[in-house]
Amino acid sequence: MNLRPASPADYDRIIAVVDDWWGREVHRILPRLFLDHFHRTSLIAETPDDLAGFLVGFLSPSLPDTAYIHFVGVNPAFRGAGLARRLYETFFTLARADGRTAVRALTSPRNSGSIAFHKAMGFTATPASAHDGPATDRVLFHRTLDA
DSSP states (O other), X not given: OEEEEOOTTHHHHHHHHHHHHHTSOOGGGSOTXXXXXXXXXXXXXXXXXXXXXXXXXXEOSSSTTEEEEEXXXXXXXXXXXXHHXXXXXXXXXXHHHTXXXXXXXXXXXXXHHHHHHHHHTXXXXXXXXXXXXXXXXXXXXXXXXXX
């Protein structure tokens, strides 16, 4: 499996499969601008024949110690083999190389799989009521990066 930095052209590959991978409509939370402006800090995992997964993340321009993971997906055919962990660890390395000491992310309180994964990866989880507007609760994740 090859892991590489994303390119803006990867957006079409990702958006074509993301709803199927989730089993529901989620493409609206991944607009093209993320791959246009943050492709150098986003990752693609692929085999010669298939998109295996991706991570869309960026180095915060406003919080100089922080990196942010916006969206991660793993093809159902490749789940359970440690690919999500590999994507995260690669992003952590990228963030450390830029002097970042923290990584943040968020999810819906209903996404128990994401909450369990982030906790297993060393993130702390904090509930946040109305974080993204009225009746839009989230779970905020924070992880300190070791030097």
